[in-house]
Amino acid sequence: MVIRLGTEESAQIREDEKELVAKMEKFLDRKLSSFELAMTHSH
């Protein structure tokens, strides 16, 4: 069972992890927000 956090909780995590997000965006040379947002995955 996959339980997705809500929009507010997700935003808080992005804020808490903003340094990591910045590092990733620099590494990928792309804003994470530019990716399609998906609700469920099949990996």
Next chain:
Amino acid sequence: MKQTFTMIMILATYLSVAQDKAELPILFPESLEIELALSSLPKHLRSEATVYILKRGEGHVLKKKGSNGFTALVERVPGFANAFAPVSYDEEGTRTHIPRIIDQGKWIEEGKSAKEIRETVAMKFARNEYSIPRAMGISYMLSPTNILPSPLGKPALYYPHYMIYAPYAKPEELGLPKFGWHSAVPPCWIRGHTR
């Protein structure tokens, strides 16, 4: 002439093998890979967690042996070189799920195709070479950096989430629809082992 023909045959064989190999997955600097792996966990579980990192040509290797039973790594996805997912499992998931993820990482690094990997995983389950969890447990994927294939196969950003694995549980026992491992009831989806 014979030498030239032989060289062409060797080159053709090499190119054929090279083309059959799947694209290798995205590789992060070691410090970033560690940070990503640990970002899957709630903060209070990070310092004592076991961490694996992906090394080119090897797969996931142990970077740090932890003591709280949780294991964190950045999972790669067969067939999607640019997909990655920081993920962690509790102690039972470490015993049962992590070995499969580590095997997959090794096979991806060896250039095996997604189909080969799927078939090998299925075979290993059929032969009981992978264990099924003995009890319900949790996998955290709380990182804001989950880039996984969308249902249409495009890279997509996934909300932070966690997953409850419930071996042999019936979806209806959890109040979920009986059919399909993705229920139609957001924010919950059933996946994993059901009887």
